[in-house]
Amino acid sequence: MTPLRVGLAGLGTVGGTVARLLVENAALIERRAGRPVDLRRVASRTPKPGAELGAASFDTDLRSLQADDVDVVVELIGGETAAQEIVSGAIDAGRHVVTANKALLATSGEEIFEAAARKGVSVGFEASVAGGIPIVNALRTGLSANRLDAMAGIVNGTSNYILTAMEEDGADFATALADAQRLGYAEADPTFDVEGIDAAQKLAILAALAFDAQIDFEGVHVEGISAIDIEDIRYARELGFSIKHLAVARLADDGIEARVHPALVPESMLIAKVSGVMNAVMAHGDAVGPTLYVGPGAGGLPTASAVIADLVELARGTLAVARVATRRLPNLGIDQVICPHYLKIPAIDQPGVFADVADVLSRHEVSIEAVIQRPQAIRSGVEPWVPIIILTNDVSEAVVRDCVAELGGLDGVTGDIARIRVADLSAMMPPT
Amino acid sequence: MTPLRVGLAGLGTVGGTVARLLVENAALIERRAGRPVDLRRVASRTPKPGAELGAASFDTDLRSLQADDVDVVVELIGGETAAQEIVSGAIDAGRHVVTANKALLATSGEEIFEAAARKGVSVGFEASVAGGIPIVNALRTGLSANRLDAMAGIVNGTSNYILTAMEEDGADFATALADAQRLGYAEADPTFDVEGIDAAQKLAILAALAFDAQIDFEGVHVEGISAIDIEDIRYARELGFSIKHLAVARLADDGIEARVHPALVPESMLIAKVSGVMNAVMAHGDAVGPTLYVGPGAGGLPTASAVIADLVELARGTLAVARVATRRLPNLGIDQVICPHYLKIPAIDQPGVFADVADVLSRHEVSIEAVIQRPQAIRSGVEPWVPIIILTNDVSEAVVRDCVAELGGLDGVTGDIARIRVADLSAMMPPT
Numbered sequence: 001m002t003p004l005r006v007g008l009a010g011l012g013t014v015g016g017t018v019a020r021l022l023v024e025n026a027a028l029i030e031r032r033a034g035r036p037v038d039l040r041r042v043a044s045r046t047p048k049p050g051a052e053l054g055a056a057s058f059d060t061d062l063r064s065l066q067a068d069d070v071d072v073v074v075e076l077i078g079g080e081t082a083a084q085e086i087v088s089g090a091i092d093a094g095r096h097v098v099t100a101n102k103a104l105l106a107t108s109g110e111e112i113f114e115a116a117a118r119k120g121v122s123v124g125f126e127a128s129v130a131g132g133i134p135i136v137n138a139l140r141t142g143l144s145a146n147r148l149d150a151m152a153g154i155v156n157g158t159s160n161y162i163l164t165a166m167e168e169d170g171a172d173f174a175t176a177l178a179d180a181q182r183l184g185y186a187e188a189d190p191t192f193d194v195e196g197i198d199a200a201q202k203l204a205i206l207a208a209l210a211f212d213a214q215i216d217f218e219g220v221h222v223e224g225i226s227a228i229d230i231e232d233i234r235y236a237r238e239l240g241f242s243i244k245h246l247a248v249a250r251l252a253d254d255g256i257e258a259r260v261h262p263a264l265v266p267e268s269m270l271i272a273k274v275s276g277v278m279n280a281v282m283a284h285g286d287a288v289g290p291t292l293y294v295g296p297g298a299g300g301l302p303t304a305s306a307v308i309a310d311l312v313e314l315a316r317g318t319l320a321v322a323r324v325a326t327r328r329l330p331n332l333g334i335d336q337v338i339c340p341h342y343l344k345i346p347a348i349d350q351p352g353v354f355a356d357v358a359d360v361l362s363r364h365e366v367s368i369e370a371v372i373q374r375p376q377a378i379r380s381g382v383e384p385w386v387p388i389i390i391l392t393n394d395v396s397e398a399v400v401r402d403c404v405a406e407l408g409g410l411d412g413v414t415g416d417i418a419r420i421r422v423a424d425l426s427a428m429m430p431p432t
Numbered sequence: 433m434t435p436l437r438v439g440l441a442g443l444g445t446v447g448g449t450v451a452r453l454l455v456e457n458a459a460l461i462e463r464r465a466g467r468p469v470d471l472r473r474v475a476s477r478t479p480k481p482g483a484e485l486g487a488a489s490f491d492t493d494l495r496s497l498q499a500d501d502v503d504v505v506v507e508l509i510g511g512e513t514a515a516q517e518i519v520s521g522a523i524d525a526g527r528h529v530v531t532a533n534k535a536l537l538a539t540s541g542e543e544i545f546e547a548a549a550r551k552g553v554s555v556g557f558e559a560s561v562a563g564g565i566p567i568v569n570a571l572r573t574g575l576s577a578n579r580l581d582a583m584a585g586i587v588n589g590t591s592n593y594i595l596t597a598m599e600e601d602g603a604d605f606a607t608a609l610a611d612a613q614r615l616g617y618a619e620a621d622p623t624f625d626v627e628g629i630d631a632a633q634k635l636a637i638l639a640a641l642a643f644d645a646q647i648d649f650e651g652v653h654v655e656g657i658s659a660i661d662i663e664d665i666r667y668a669r670e671l672g673f674s675i676k677h678l679a680v681a682r683l684a685d686d687g688i689e690a691r692v693h694p695a696l697v698p699e700s701m702l703i704a705k706v707s708g709v710m711n712a713v714m715a716h717g718d719a720v721g722p723t724l725y726v727g728p729g730a731g732g733l734p735t736a737s738a739v740i741a742d743l744v745e746l747a748r749g750t751l752a753v754a755r756v757a758t759r760r761l762p763n764l765g766i767d768q769v770i771c772p773h774y775l776k777i778p779a780i781d782q783p784g785v786f787a788d789v790a791d792v793l794s795r796h797e798v799s800i801e802a803v804i805q806r807p808q809a810i811r812s813g814v815e816p817w818v819p820i821i822i823l824t825n826d827v828s829e830a831v832v833r834d835c836v837a838e839l840g841g842l843d844g845v846t847g848d849i850a851r852i853r854v855a856d857l858s859a860m861m862p863p864t
Contacts, residue, residue, distance in 0.1 A: 132720035134574020142566020145740030288564035308577030
């Protein structure tokens with residue numbers, strides 16, 4: 001049979017693993033694909049002596065992959081400018097593309113899919129979201145009978161590792177981050193992961209696919225986990241919640257809600273139990289109801305598994321041709337979100353303060369679902385204040401913002417008020 | 433565009449829902465499929481006045497679906513003989529087939545796939561296992577880069593509903609079963625579900641797909657949940673486990689292990705938290721590592737979602753052509769399984785009995801990992817005995833069988849010994 005001829009750009013962790021698997025598992029992959037999937041050319045600006053490339057040729061010029069003996073270019077160099085050039089060059093030359101590049105797809109996905117549609121080539125991007133979990137495939141085909149209306153996920157393994165370590169080991173954020181860096185789960189500059197940018201890019205890709213809409217990545221509301229205090233995690237637990245870094249998207253009548261932020265998730269929900277570097281995506285469809293997908297979200301092998309799945313589909317001729325989203329829906333913005341909130345209010349331990357707090361909430365018509373306030377003596381250390389923990393009922397962003405501003409101005413309130421949204425996922429997934 | 437012309441056999445819950453969705457969601461499905469998916473003919477031995485069939489013709493003769501104006505026959509009548517005739521007839525006539533019929537595939541899948549391969553037609557069977565969860569798609573394509581080596585699942589919603597009700601509400605088996613029947617989760621004759629036959633059929637289909645092997649359905653070890661006592665569930669919980677009805681398959685060097693039975697699952701694992709009629713499948717691949725898929729396992733809408741997903745793939749031309757498993761591997765049988773066991777030994781509450789029990793286990797070189805024995809006074813009711821609960825370490829079937837026989841012969845043991853395997857899924861899925 002005619003082989004599918006692969007040109008591979010990038011020999012980092014994922015690229016090196018893809019090359020190795022294509023060589024080592026050639027027989028298995030041929031059986032699954034129905035024809036050989038041959039690694040023909042590899043290009044990397046930095047040579048990697050010792051990389052297992054089989055019979056493939058190597059070049060430090062990335063443009064070498066535009067040669068005629070390549071059917072599909074696998075882009076695994078990351079970043080945006082050079083990656084964009086490789087991908088555009090490949091599509092213009094009539095080659096299929098497989099990429100794990102979430103940044104590229106989140107910001108330039110539309111142009112890429114349009115160019116691919118014009119050329120009639122496919123763009124595989126299973127590896128760009130949630131590593132080895134075949135979630136793109138599930139959304140593209142497995143759930144194709146459904147009008148998908150909501151999704152929520154834990155799509156950044158670094159943040160989930162840190163939050164899990166804080167919850168399970170009682171580590172503070174800085175210690176958990178340092179551990180994650182030591183173990184290779186976080187970069188030296190962790191901003192991209194812990195501030196939610198990575199998760200927002202993945203959410204933009206998933207939501208575009210699920211809702212068949214062009215998603216304005218800039219419009220995704222993004223908050224990271226760096227402000228989460230170990231105390232918040234303890235209080236949340238006491239109230240029956242885990243704090244998770246969630247990516248949430250909903251299709252509403254008047255647009256799309258897309259947001260990434262820490263959230264209190266009821267411990268009764270499966271996704272609250274997804275720990276460490278595992279990823280999880282919940283997707284809700286009108287026919288299927290709630291579904292959940294869990295697996296390793298990063299790493300050489302899981303990501304390579306997703307890249308090769310796209311190659312197998314290409315070889316079979318079953319990878320859907322790139323489809324340009326048919327509609328652009330307004331991004332509703334965070335102000336449209338209504339949900340319960342967790343508030344931690346640092347207060348002087350004296351009569352009347354709680355009454356003042358309750359009064360502010362009452363005047364804004366915010367109901368209190370739960371309160372925790374401990375006698376000062378129980379608190380260790382030297383803080384001259386006690387935290388008042390309040391779980392509100394459903395409240396809009398505008399109202400909660402006003403409340404927090406007003407609460408901050410009270411005489412008895414001594415510092416910044418922490419607020420964390422409570423995830424209402426009951427429509428997406430029944431409790432366990 | 434040329435439509436994909438559908439002939440539908442069966443107008444029960446699933447068939448009726450498929451017909452309705454094809455008519456009501458025609459525009460959405462056409463957008464996903466790239467061309468119309470038209471319901472042309474419907475056949476059902478019993479007419480269903482009021483069923484929403486759009487422009488489709490209706491006939492009580494199932495053979496009417498072999499007409500020339502049908503591209504794919506959707507078989508949703510269930511059972512084996514008539515279903516087999518419809519499916520074989522359709523394939524012989526060069527039609528594609530989509531079926532939800534697990535019994536048919538578990539027992540005659542091989543012939544069906546061989547016939548389809550000869551005719552070059554596709555057989556879609558996403559709906560035959562785990563309802564709306566796109567697990568067949570995940571195994572066929574999403575994880576195609578992997579050598580899959582292990583899977584475990586909760587694939588019978590009826591049994592999971594009953595076990596959940598027993599665990600959460602303290603209901604006994606008979607009460608929980610009656611509830612399930614009242615709610616429509618269990619048939620009047622529940623044997624097929626609660627004795628594990630349904631789960632074994634689904635396991636045979638999944639394992640054949642995952643391991644690319646012909647699976648001898650008769651060789652799957654099958655035990656149901658009817659012998660599970662509410663007391664077992666309470667003791668298991670005390671030891672940190674949930675009792676789940678698991679379908680487990682492993683690819684070993686010398687064959688395939690395939691078994692369906694109740695098992696103690698550590699509460700730290702996600703799958704232990706999958707409750708009610710939800711299904712879940714864990715699949716482990718050498719590249720991706722552990723993955724988990726959760727969703728509704730039955731019901732008209734979730735199953736219809738899976739049926740229509742296959743139709744969309746057919747319309748796109750991306751449904752993999754039926755592939756005959758390339759190898760037949762020996763079924764290792766339950767005697768090859770080594771795992772820890774839970775034993776409940778009814779014993780007279782007098783000195784020396786525990787020593788005799790411990791002696792039997794010791795002579796068979798079975799280590800005791802945990803013991804629960806309560807003073808008799810705590811036990812309510814009139815039983816003249818106390819249960820001794822023992823959690824063993826890894827032990828083979830032969831040894832545990834010998835132990836149980838010998839323990840049953842002890843003077844101080846007053847009745848049948850309950851034994852339940854402990855699931856060792858750590859290789860498949862990291863604890864939460």
